[in-house]
Amino acid sequence: MVRILRGLAHKYFSDDEAVILFLLILIGILGIIFLGHMLAxxxxxxxxxxxxxxxxxxxxxxxxxxxxxxxxxxxxxxxxxxxxxxxxxxxxxxxxxxxxxxxxxxxxxxxxxxxxxxxxxxxxxxxxxxxxxxxxxxxxxxxxxxxxxxxxxxxxxxxxxxxxxxxxxxxxxxxxxxxxxxxxxxxxxxxxxxRPMMLQIWHEVNLQCANYVRGKAVEILIVGGVTYVAFKLLGMPYAALLALLVGLSVVIPYIGAAVVTVPVAMIGLFAFGWGSQFIWVMVVYGIIQALDGNVLVPVLFSEVNNLHPVVIIIAVLFFGGIWGLWGVFFAIPLATMLKAVFSAWPVKDNGYEMTER
Known part of the structure; x- marks a missing residue:
């Protein structure tokens, strides 16, 4: 057990900068958990x-x-x-x-x-x-x-x-x-x-998180605005409320779109019944979702390393369980930041373990 811990310490924390950065990340997480309400x-x-x-x-x-x-x-x-x-x-x-x-x-x-x-x-x-x-x-x-x-x-x-x-x-x-x-x-x-390693990680985190957060802000405005105009033209009731929900749903990929589809379909069904108007509403809503996922997202996030859907779901569950609704909204940026940190983290060769045997 001691040898395994030594090997892990040598592999991931042999650099002084790595130790300092780990402590800074740990202090930041604890500060957000215990002081987040006051510093909101x-x-x-x-x-x-x-x-x-x-x-x-x-x-x-x-x-x-x-x-x-x-x-x-x-x-x-x-x-x-x-x-x-x-x-x-x-x-x-x-x-x-x-x-x-x-x-x-x-x-x-x-x-x-x-x-x-x-x-x-x-x-x-x-x-x-x-x-x-x-x-x-x-x-x-x-x-x-x-x-x-x-x-x-x-x-x-x-x-x-x-x-x-x-x-x-x-x-x-x-x-x-x-x-x-x-x-x-x-x-x-x-x-x-x-601190060359810290500067490298800062550059990577700044590039990934900045592109993601700013891209999401633009995506929310575009998707929400287009949805409002489309629903208003189709005579959909509560167009502003539904457009806000659809815009915010892009913050949580896959899950958000699936959840928001339910109120859109329910309100459309109760407003128009099983008729052509309801079908048009759902078709237009599907077109907006398709254009968002296949056109807008690739354009806005071309420089961002995409996260695997499994990682997205785990991040939403984990950070949502820690910080509730705010954790759900910031789960993807936090996961993107952690991925950037792990990608730039210095890792030594395991030759230390080999010499110990």
Whole structure:
């Protein structure tokens, strides 16, 4: 056992930089786990600044002064944020409350559809199974409706926290962009002077994660926007809410699209019934998903090392189990970062083990 541990230490931690980097990663993970709630505004601002830095870099390469590029990108960010808060968010909330009010009618219609299944497919579906499914769905829907009704009273502290976020996050984003070199230099002074391996890993992580995070931000905007326009033209109810769900679903490949298809199909079915309009909605939705997976994703993520579907599912389960909903959203960037670290990690030859025998 001791010999095995010696071999692993020699193979993966024989370099002083590797040990220091391992400790830094461990401290960072523990800090997020135990201090993540308190530092949430700073973490959110850091992610936003990381996304916006790509635009700043492109503008400076075109000859725009760095400060002017930072101010311009920050103004655009504020405009998008205000548009979301005062334009899109009230519309989505109105549609959510409207959907909650329509829930009883939708569930009555769903019950009528479900009751036909045992008659049409008696060998596959029993009435007991239909009743069980209906009971579970209505129970969960009742909980969601109750939460929506009590939201205005029980979530006042959350609203206050949200207002604090809206003030702190933009301020932090601006200073992260403006003083990026100063902050990175301060962190660099705490590290060894000679750190070629850390610089290599930083370059790899920055390339992979930057391309992925920025690409996903663009993908969300494009897929969500196209879905909203298409659903609006087709007369689909709750178009803004469904477009938001479809846009966010691209954050979780495979799983997100499969999950969001259910509410899209249910609302389309209850709105139009089994007819040509419903078929058109599902065809257009399928075309959007196909174009996203086969055209948009290869263009946006041509420089990113793709993760295997098994790795994606495991990452979603693992990080979702640790950090809940936020872990699900950031599972793929975290897995991409870990893959970049492992790819650049120095590995010694096992000759040390051979000489010990």
């Amino acid at each position: 505004p700073a973490i959110a601002a850091l992610i936003v600044a990381f996304i916006l830095q790509g635009l700043v870099t492109k503008l400076t390469r075109l000859g725009v002064p760095e400060l002017a590029a930072i101010v311009g990108v920050f103004v655009v960010f504020l405009g998008v944020l205000m548009g979301f808060l005062f334009g899109l968010l009230p519309l989505i909330w109105t549609q959510v409350t409207s959907l909650a009010g329509e829930a009883p009618r939708i569930f009555r219609e769903m019950q009528s559809y479900l009751e036909l299944l045992p008659q049409q497919y008696p060998t596959l579906v029993s009435m007991e199974t239909v009743n069980t499914i209906y009971y579970q769905v209505t129970t969960e829907a009742g909980r969601i409706t109750q939460w929506l009704v009590s939201f205005s009273l029980s979530s006042i502290p959350d609203v206050v926290a949200l207002l604090i976020y809206m003030v702190l996050v933009p301020i932090l984003v601006f200073f992260f962009l403006k003083d990026r070199r100063l902050l990175l230099g301060s962190i660099g002074r705490l590290l060894p002077n000679q």
